[in-house]
Amino acid sequence: MNASWITRDVIAGALILAIGLVFVFILIPIGVDEPRRVKYAALSPTYYPRIVAFILVVIGAAVVVRAVFRPTANELDSEAHPTATRRLLGISSILVAFAVLLTPLGFVVASALALFAAIWLAGERRIHVNAAISVILPVLLYFFFLKVARIPIPLGVLKPVLEGV
């Protein structure tokens, strides 16, 4: 990479700094309902978050400054998988799909699909092992939470099948 001064520390510091600034100038003014009359400044609901956000700005700046003036070597990850990027993209897509499908499909079906995909991506190529785990585990968990903990897990599309069992 050309810009060798962009290390992890610089990115981390810049992010902390940016988050602090966003809180000070945007999120706190917009997101906190200030009561009309506050007896003492310190009692205002914005007082404490503002202090913390200011501290974040200072820390973020300090991290960046230190990283630029005293850069540490960007260590190479020796444990990295040869197709790490593709695998990481894969698991990220699975997680996003899992979160999105949870409500329409219900926990059992969404979990079964996510589980099958995640196990396949991890390198398990025996379809029968994969399928067995993917189907049995979510169903078992469903009944465990329903019967033992008395927590009804949303069934989604499986509602007509499993309800009443």
Place this chain on the structure above:
Amino acid sequence: MGFFDVLQSAFGLFATWQNVLVLGLGVVIGTFVGAIPGMTTPMAVALTLPFTFTLHPVTGILLLLGVYKGGIYGGSITAILINAPGTPAASCTVLDGYPLARRGEARRALDIALYASCVADFISNISLILFAGVLASFALAFGSPEVFTLIMFSLTIIAGVSGDQLLKGLGSAGLGLLLATVGLDLVYGTNRFVFGDVNLMSGLNFIPVLIGLFALPEIIAYYGRREVAREHNPLAGVGATFADFQRCLKTIIRGSFIGVILGAIPGIGGAPSAFLSYSEAKRTSKTPEKFGTGEIEGVAAAESGNNGVAGATMIPLLALGIPGDIITAIILGAFMIHGLRPGPLLFQDSLPLIYALFIGIMLSSIYLLIVGKISIRLISRVADIPHRLLFPVVLVLCVFGAYAVNNTIFDVIVMFVMGGVGFAMLSLNMPAAPFLIAFILGPLLEDNFRQSLLLSRGDWLIFFSSTICWVFWGLTVLVVGFTVWSNVRRT
């Protein structure tokens, strides 16, 4: 009635087979529920409560106490094995327990966690019996300013868990403090960072944040790593030796007393006590740099700290009728269902009942040792599962667990989002532990800060108004000074 008459009738009350059986059953239930990520000890105690209605008061309360004690230990099992603490109190155990497990020394970690838990539990129970009155009056002296200074002091451990990433650790803690402010503001009842979403009004739930921050990044990162052929089952390694136990004994005893003292103060709970015990162990260690990389003493410190609380939280409950945390509040409910009102009057009217409970509580430490030993063996079979199956399975467990805390999908979404945040932090080499500590302690810090100022009508001198405050300020300054000094010296 003389002391021995009381003791005799207490034994009469306790010595039934139901009591002995039920206490053990409680420990088993607690251990297993605590070991499931997302299932918390308060949940386990709450779910058991309805079964105690028909039991004798002593039997019912012993059942709940068993669940309580088992749950606190159970939480550390998953903390060590899969980096997902089953209970908030076990989140400190993760710091060294999981690195140990990755090195193939999970068995050693679990053993030490168990021994530390049992010793701390025992010391805590003895303290409950001996010091109930004395400690309760000390706890009465803790008002908001004192708690505020105590939390300030507890926050200094962030320096300890950040390792050589002190600045980024502080940044991480700042983010945790900010996230903890989401929800209704307690003084004015106005919204903060809610943006019209009802789910955000009560703030973010601790468990989904915790699972997201610690378990999910580990799962994602697994996909980026080369599959290492595992030469060993993480639990095939040897257990803790007597030498290990001996080496940790000082830490365990110190942690137990930290737990006892913090437990006796209503509203503190196991997590701050575990973190405080951990940082004390690290500070006094000859090899502090090993903490966080799989130091057996770190596990011992965390576990003794959080179990040391378990008996002591009963002190203000029994002596004053003040519940120290959610669990003791549920137990208070159990007392009241049976027409008993904990407090000074209970000591006058039903002393045999209190003594019968004490006897049962003493027995619970022994149960904990037995149940713990057996459960470690059962769990060792689970650890044989190859990673390519285990990580996806843990993912699904996390999702079900996050949902079960409050029965809302919102919590699951929070978990996924925090998983992304956690993975980003992992990639940027930013320690996640300070984030979590700040997230737990943040509300306590802010509430007590503002309540103090409300009491003093805005006068900041209230934070220096008592000896307890001065002691904690002194300790805080000492620790911060020491951290800065040792950092400057290193560079």
